Amino acid sequence: MSGVLSGARGLVNPLRQLTLDELRRRTSLKWREYPDDVLPLWVAEMDVPLAEPVARAITDAVTRGDTGYPAGTGYPRALAEFAGRRWGWDGLAVERTALVPDVMHGVVEALRLVTGPGDAVVVNCPVYPPFYEFVTHNDRRIVEAPLGEDLRIDLDTLEDAFRRARAGGRPAAYLLCNPHNPTGVVHTPDELAAVADLAQRHGVRVVADEIHAPVVAAGARFTPYLSVPGAENGLSLMSASKGWNLAGLRGGLLVAGPAAAGDLARVPFEVSVSTSHLGVIAHTAAFSEGGEWLDAVLTGLDDNRRLLASLLAEHLPAIGYRPGQATCLAWLDCRALGLGDDPAAVFLDRGRVALSSGLAFGTGGAGHVRLNLATAPELVTEAVRRMASAVA
Structure with missing residues (x-):
């Protein structure tokens, strides 16, 4: 071929x-x-x-015996520069990032920061199956907000789900899939701003899985959730995994909005240190040179x-x-x-x-x-x- x-x-x-x-x-x-x-x-x-840039970076690291624990800010700096070039977003602050083993484990850590056992997590179904598995395995409960017939976020349905999730005054989170898997929908800036407004009004914390952000079709444009007005207390998970086929070289970044920096400071040390050093090297090379x-x-x-x-x-x-x-x-x-x-x-x-x-x-x-x-x-x-x- x-x-x-x-x-x-x-x-x-x-x-x-x-x-x-x-x-x-x-x-x-x-x-x-x-x-x-x-x-x-x-x-x-x-x-x-x-x-090739990823293969070269990994090969060079192995040749050096550079297979220890991850360190430094090369990964978030590479992602920040990529975000500026590709998405026109200059708001990714390196100091508001934390290494996580991969995106879904990062989602779990983010949900632990903003919810407790038994609290609700809202999802837009149909959606990536591990959302259900990882959330329920960590003693949170799913509240579904089905997509509309056009496969886009239905804001009325989402607001109803937020009300149900917050019943009794308990904390709640919204696990946003941006872009959406499996539909391939790219949420617009207006849609995301409306989501942020609803979340603020109902006291729901947004955690955005943005692993597919680099994989966008011609004529479409990805909007990072944290770039829209009202998303300042949001959390995002990003990675080069899907764009460069790096599932076997794990490494993700938890990114916090300005008002969520305090939450990020509570990420346990063992989470970041459990990230693969070779994974970090691979993802850094992908964003920098790929x-x-x-x-x-x-x-x-x-x-x-x-x-x-x-x-x-x-x-x-x-x-x-x-x-x-x-x-x-x-x-x-x-x-x-x-x-x-x-x-x-x-x-x-x-x-x-x-x-x-x-x-x-x-x-x-x-x-x-x-x-x-x-x-x-x-x-x-x-x-x-x-x-x-x-x-x-």
């Missing part, structure tokens, strides 16, 4: 650089969960080689979104698909196919293609599947062929 991208300075498309045989030699979850006759397009791993590689991936993902829409229109027109503005994921409405609440099980059994079941994403997920677009266009094509054969 090979390809050149006109939109990314002539770079080779990273999504077309690895053959299926090469990918099947990987030992990560995506390629080991199912037998070899299954095409895996489920978990959010990208089918790409490691970006922009050109990221642009090539984003161009490839834009091409795959168009390809998927065309393939579905031709072979599976009953499936509803709104190409997302962000993430490497596609949210597919399969209810018209009559496959029941879990069409992913049918596609796996009859078509030997693995997709994420919508049931795990909470209310609104039944009858849906999530497909990972971060692969070669030939594999997207093969996936749709297999899905069509499963319902023929």
